[in-house]
Amino acid sequence: MLKDLLSDKNSNLKYMKVYNWGKTIIISGVLKYGAKFPSENVLTRKFGFSRETVRGALEHLEDEGLIRRVRGSGTYVSFKMEQSSKKKVGLILSYLSDYFFPRLYDGIKSIMDEENIQIELAVTRNSLNEEAHYLDKFLNMNISGIIVEGTKSSFPNPNVRLYEKLVGKNIPIIFIHNHYSNLDFDSIKMSDAKCSYELTKLLIENGHRKICGIFKYDDMQGIERYKGFMECMADNDIVIDDDCIRWYSTKDFDYKFSKSSMSSFYKKIKNCTAMIAYNDEIAYKYADFFNIKSEKFLNTFSMVSFDDAVLGEKDFKIISGAHPKEKLGRLAARNIIKMLNDSEWINHNYSHNFPVIISEGNSVKKVER
Structure with a gap:
């Protein structure tokens, strides 16, 4: 019984990895409208998962209108990025398929949608080179503020000059989950x-x-x-x-x-x-x-x-x-919006540590001494 439950749990994790990866490369603009999406065979080899698992993830993406499958031709991106004059906030995340990413993102997006602010999403795959690429990109865009999940955040960050240039342009920056030891930015995270x-x-x-x-x-x-x-x-x-x-x-x-x-x-x-x-x-x-x-x-x-x-x-x-998931996302979005309207944002504190909440479960057994 336990073995079956664990097997089901593993299958769900695998399914979400494929789905989250696909959703992220589409909404981040890595694959644009009309681009060919990797086939079921390609994804099966890429992730090492069963065809059934990959097929389920593709069906979910199709149900959400992110991809469309054309018989005899392949699978294509059907999500079209909005082109507008909306205010833009950059969002830098570390991982493509992190399992609570969709809920965190949904929390951020819900607040941004309320304020009619567009999200410019970037995923670093925990690569400092990728982080540098996106920071440089944001420097040359009409970005109003940035929410950052640090890359290799236990180490001093070598992209400090890019962050300093962004601050020099008066672009507010707030971190989530972590922060860098050699950069003084506010952060919203777990305790x-x-x-x-x-x-x-x-x-x-x-x-x-x-x-x-x-x-x-x-x-x-x-x-x-x-x-x-x-x-x-x-x-x-x-x-x-x-x-x-x-x-x-x-x-x-x-x-x-x-x-x-x-x-x-x-x-x-x-x-x-x-x-x-x-x-x-x-x-x-x-x-x-x-x-x-x-x-x-x-x-x-x-x-x-x-x-x-x-x-x-x-x-x-x-x-x-x-993990606070949507709550953390919503607070990060609200705080960056407050910072956009605060000319003295760099002198004010927008950090927050969520209190400890322990979920219920049955995984701890008592040991008799």
């Missing part, structure tokens, strides 16, 4: 360290002391989540076993979550009773893998995670720090 502290505390309160962790090292969220975990363990006089901590980045994602790599980590954490994972996608990947290794494993092993992004199954639900 990642506090959330991680509370999740770790929950595990400890249930008797867990041997806790492994998986964290992303090339963005600020990953560092903050590790920080909260580390501080809670220290406050409870629990030593962290470095062999039981796995770090990964955007570039080595495929390797770190290959079967061979997960098998290697599994051997190191066999004595652990719980895991804190960087996000729900990672948590469910490991839950699925653990269940294949040992069907009894998840009956005794506990897991917590972040984002509360994988919904719909009540029989197996990982306890997770909830």
